[in-house]
Amino acid sequence: MSAPSDREPLWEVFVRSRRGLSHTHAGSLHAPDAHMALRNARDVYTRRQEGVSIWVVRADGITASSPDEKDAFFDPAGDKPYRHPTFYQVPSEVQNL
Amino acid sequence: MGATADQQDRAALTAEQQAAFDAVLADDGRVEPRDAMPEAYRRTLIRQIAQHAHSEIIGMQPEGNWVTRAPSLRRKAILYAKVQDEAGHGLYLYSAAETLGADRADLLDALHEGRQKYSTIFNYPTLTWADIMAIGWLVDGAAIMNQVPLSRCSYGPYARAMIRVCKEESFHQRQGFEGMLTLCRGTPAQQAMAQDALDRFWWPSLMMFGPPDDASPNSAQSMAWGIKRFSNDELRQRFVDATVPQAEFLDLTVPDPELALDQETGRHRFGTPDWDEFMRVVKGDGPCNRQRVAFRREAHEEGSWVREAAAAHAARRAEQTAVSTQRHLVSAYPTQRHVASAGHPAA
Numbered sequence: 001m002s003a004p005s006d007r008e009p010l011w012e013v014f015v016r017s018r019r020g021l022s023h024t025h026a027g028s029l030h031a032p033d034a035h036m037a038l039r040n041a042r043d044v045y046t047r048r049q050e051g052v053s054i055w056v057v058r059a060d061g062i063t064a065s066s067p068d069e070k071d072a073f074f075d076p077a078g079d080k081p082y083r084h085p086t087f088y089q090v091p092s093e094v095q096n097l
Numbered sequence: 098m099g100a101t102a103d104q105q106d107r108a109a110l111t112a113e114q115q116a117a118f119d120a121v122l123a124d125d126g127r128v129e130p131r132d133a134m135p136e137a138y139r140r141t142l143i144r145q146i147a148q149h150a151h152s153e154i155i156g157m158q159p160e161g162n163w164v165t166r167a168p169s170l171r172r173k174a175i176l177y178a179k180v181q182d183e184a185g186h187g188l189y190l191y192s193a194a195e196t197l198g199a200d201r202a203d204l205l206d207a208l209h210e211g212r213q214k215y216s217t218i219f220n221y222p223t224l225t226w227a228d229i230m231a232i233g234w235l236v237d238g239a240a241i242m243n244q245v246p247l248s249r250c251s252y253g254p255y256a257r258a259m260i261r262v263c264k265e266e267s268f269h270q271r272q273g274f275e276g277m278l279t280l281c282r283g284t285p286a287q288q289a290m291a292q293d294a295l296d297r298f299w300w301p302s303l304m305m306f307g308p309p310d311d312a313s314p315n316s317a318q319s320m321a322w323g324i325k326r327f328s329n330d331e332l333r334q335r336f337v338d339a340t341v342p343q344a345e346f347l348d349l350t351v352p353d354p355e356l357a358l359d360q361e362t363g364r365h366r367f368g369t370p371d372w373d374e375f376m377r378v379v380k381g382d383g384p385c386n387r388q389r390v391a392f393r394r395e396a397h398e399e400g401s402w403v404r405e406a407a408a409a410h411a412a413r414r415a416e417q418t419a420v421s422t423q424r425h426l427v428s429a430y431p432t433q434r435h436v437a438s439a440g441h442p443a444a
Contacts, residue, residue, distance in 0.1 A: 007202055008408070010195070023429075027258075028192045030201060032404075033411030034426055044188050047181065048265075055429055064131065 010059040011037040013044075015051035023055050031056075109136055122323050127253040130196040138322055141315070142252050143197050144213070145324065147204045150190035151215035155208075155389050157183045159223040160232065168226060175272050176229065182265050189258040196254045209394045217375060218301050220383030227280055227287075227294035233273015235295075235302040235340065237266050242336045243306065251323030274343065281347040288348075295344065296352045303367075304375045306333040312372070337365045 008030040014023035026045040031037035037056040045051065066073045081087045090097050110118065114133035121128055128134055157180050164180065167173035191201045207213040218236055223229055241263055248259035280291040307313055307329040319325035327335075341358075344351050355368035377383065 007200075008404070027189060028195070029188060032407040033414065035414075036407055036411070038426070043181075044185050047178075047185060066131075 008032045011041070011056045012059050012062060013037075013041040014055040014057070015041075015045055016053040017051055019052060023053065026050075028059060110134075122251055122321075125323070126251075127256065128251050129253045137318075139197050141319065141322070142255065142324065143194055143199045145319075146190055146194040146197075146255055147199065147207065147213050148215060150187045150194060150204065151208045151213060152219065153183050153187035153190060155215045155219045155393060156236075158389055158392055159219055159221070159385075160229055162223050163226060163229045166226070167229075172276070179233070179269050179272065182269065186258075186262045186265070189261060190255075193252075193254040193258045197252075205397065209390065209397065211381065211390060214379065215389075216305060217378040217383060218305050219389060220378050220385045221297070221301050222385055224297075225290050225294060227277070227290040228298065230273050230276030230280065230291070231294035231298045233269050233271075234277050234343070235273070235298050236305070237269040237273060238340060239302050239305045239336050241266050241270060242332055242339070246326035246332075247324075249326060255324075277347055277349075281349060291347070292349055295349050299352050300370050300374075303333055303336070303370045304372075304378075306330075306336065308372065308375070334364060337367050338363075341365055 009032070010028055011031055011034075012028050013026045015026045016023045026041075029037065029040050029044055031040050034056060038054060041054050041056055046054070077083075110133055115135070118128070118132065118134055118138075120126075121132070128138075160176060160180050160183070164173060164176055167176050191204060194204060195201055204213065208215070218239075223232070244259050244263050244266070248256050248263055250256045250259070277291055277294075280287040310316060310328045310330045313329055316325060316328060320328070337356075341351060341356065353368045355366065357366050358364075359366055378386065381387075
């Protein structure tokens with residue numbers, strides 16, 4: 001059976017693939033602390049130079065928006081198409097708009 | 098699984114939740130971890146992903162067997178990288194299973210206690226160096242054939258793990274074919290070794306796609322759920338069609354007297370794998386089943402002191418220092434102190 005030390009906390013891994021780009025979620029892993037989480041993340045997620053910078057965040061430190069990812073939380077943006085440039089009709093002969 | 102179990106599972110979701118789940122599948126969308134999903138869907142995925150993860154880490158053994166005996170430093174470095182990749186693939190997959198509420202430590206227990214299985218192919222021994230090359234060519238080739246459709250599977254985290262795995266395994270297959278080619282263009286003894294490896298690994302590779310469609314009771318449900326995109330027999334056929342010309346290029350003979358190209362369809366007719374042998378290996382009676390699981394348990398037990406030491410070290414360091422003051426660890430952004438002192442190097 002598993003020993004208690006097998007139950008290490010879960011960390012979410014974010015990798016910046018190159019300068020100029022944001023960190024992007026790459027996956028998760030278990031590690032006893034931040035130091036080991038970083039080293040493990042390097043070995044698991046950047047074996048082919050996929051990154052120049054790594055963030056690790058304890059999974060239980062993340063607050064998520066909603067259980068099913070599509071509830072009323074995002075509704076307020078749903079009826080505001082006028083926030084997009086394509087909402088507006090402009091004569092085709094007008095340039096640089 | 099009977100209709101009753103499925104009905105019970107459906108009863109566990111509200112009509113609205115079930116409709117949302119069905120709509121995602123109908124739209125060929127992706128189910129994400131926090132979505133409501135039928136319990137049978139969750140259980141099926143956990144079982145399949147765990148079995149897949151176990152296959153990756155058990156698959157390290159037959160190949161690790163040859164790391165110290167690789168014929169050159171180049172081949173050794175390549176094999177070592179490949180075995181390391183398999184460990185990584187196992188971790189991506191265990192992570193994907195955990196998004197469904199499984200616990201990695203429990204899954205490993207299930208593997209060690211024989212309650213969960215892994216691919217039958219890894220219960221065959223690697224007797225020669227040519228076996229290692231044949232595994233890269235055939236076993237990784239079959240795995241890619243299986244996994245490319247899985248990268249479009251309905252469960253998001255599994256699909257994303259598969260995209261990554263497929264990218265990396267493409268190197269595995271190519272290095273295997275390259276190694277086979279080297280042997281087949283070598284001495285008669287090397288050619289014979291390559292042929293012998295193909296003779297032993299051909300049929301077990303075809304078995305990797307699972308039992309024939311008419312003996313695969315869970316396939317229909319997995320297809321309906323968008324977990325499985327093609328049937329076992331269809332994938333097996335594709336693998337044969339892709340691989341036979343490669344064997345011809347190597348001047349090797351595929352060990353199947355019934356193998357023939359159908360000129361009209363462009364597809365191959367081929368013989369039937371020994372499904373009795375397959376079932377024996379599934380049930381634990383293959384050439385290496387006991388050895389693989391015993392070795393895996395031993396490795397886990399022998400590694401326990403490392404996990405204990407890491408946990409003790411982490412606990413002690415947490416007592417002594419805050420994370421941000423450790424020299425090798427930094428926060429994501431400069432702290433106020435760094436910013437304030439930036440303009441005043443003397444401060």
